Amino acid sequence: MGGTFDPIHHGHLVAASEAASRFDLAEVVFVPTGQPWQKADTQVSPAEHRYLMTVVATASNPRFTVSRVDLDRDGPTYTSDTLRDLRALRPDDELYFITGADALAQILSWKDVDELWELAHFIGVTRPGYHLSESGLPQDRVTLQEVPAMAISSSNCRQRVSDGEPVWYLVPDGVVQYINKYELYTDDRE
Numbered sequence: 001m002g003g004t005f006d007p008i009h010h011g012h013l014v015a016a017s018e019a020a021s022r023f024d025l026a027e028v029v030f031v032p033t034g035q036p037w038q039k040a041d042t043q044v045s046p047a048e049h050r051y052l053m054t055v056v057a058t059a060s061n062p063r064f065t066v067s068r069v070d071l072d073r074d075g076p077t078y079t080s081d082t083l084r085d086l087r088a089l090r091p092d093d094e095l096y097f098i099t100g101a102d103a104l105a106q107i108l109s110w111k112d113v114d115e116l117w118e119l120a121h122f123i124g125v126t127r128p129g130y131h132l133s134e135s136g137l138p139q140d141r142v143t144l145q146e147v148p149a150m151a152i153s154s155s156n157c158r159q160r161v162s163d164g165e166p167v168w169y170l171v172p173d174g175v176v177q178y179i180n181k182y183e184l185y186t187d188d189r190e
């Protein structure tokens, strides 16, 4: 599951858990983006903070791991590179890429989109406020999956912190503590 994870929240974790359960996945690898090129107009926190929050949030689940492949590659983050790197590291594994309805709706604008379908199977999960559709996408490579509705977004979490409002229970406790410790999202953003 790729994401900017700025910060990781319970919407991400529930989607990943549900997809893992429904598709009987042996492992969910969370892959924080290096430079999310389609968020170029958004201020994104340093990659190491996003990586460490993802580690904290996933640490208690034995099936959840975190990969640095997108952080350790220079330049804009493209999922085609992510999947090629993961395949090289795990040549015997079958890869599924978990994505929310909003990201799936943009997928035709992603780099090397035709190759993406050969690199992984895509699981598109429901997300409140977005229409989940496989229209225009190869139906044998994309599966839609309903997951419990979590009306949470990273941008709203950042705004809440910036406004002095709590993010307890929107993000894992350790992530709240991490945000407080490093005083993330306290400046005026976006």
Ligand SMILES: Nc1ncnc2c1ncn2[C@@H]1O[C@H](COP(=O)(O)OP(=O)(O)OP(=O)(O)O)[C@@H](O)[C@H]1O
Residues within 6 Å of the ligand: 002, 003, 004, 005, 006, 010, 011, 012, 015, 098, 099, 100, 101, 102, 103, 104, 125, 126, 127, 128, 150, 151, 152, 153, 154, 155, 156
């Ligand atoms: N509440 C949610 N329910 C289901 N999927 C989600 C949810 N939030 C994010 N996702 C999915 O998780 C992936 C990573 O999302 P991302 O890290 O950009 O979080 P975000 O909440 O969308 O961030 P932002 O608000 O900054 O755009 C994307 O595929 C996105 O569609």
Ligand SMILES: O=C(O)c1ccc[n+]([C@@H]2O[C@H](COP(=O)([O-])O)[C@@H](O)[C@H]2O)c1
Residues within 6 Å of the ligand: 001, 002, 003, 004, 005, 031, 033, 036, 037, 038, 039, 077, 078, 079, 080, 103, 109, 110, 111
């Ligand atoms: O490959 C691309 O061109 C591409 C364009 C936009 C987003 N993605 C990936 O989609 C995932 C979710 O992205 P985001 O921006 O919603 O956090 C993340 O893994 C990104 O690297 C990938």
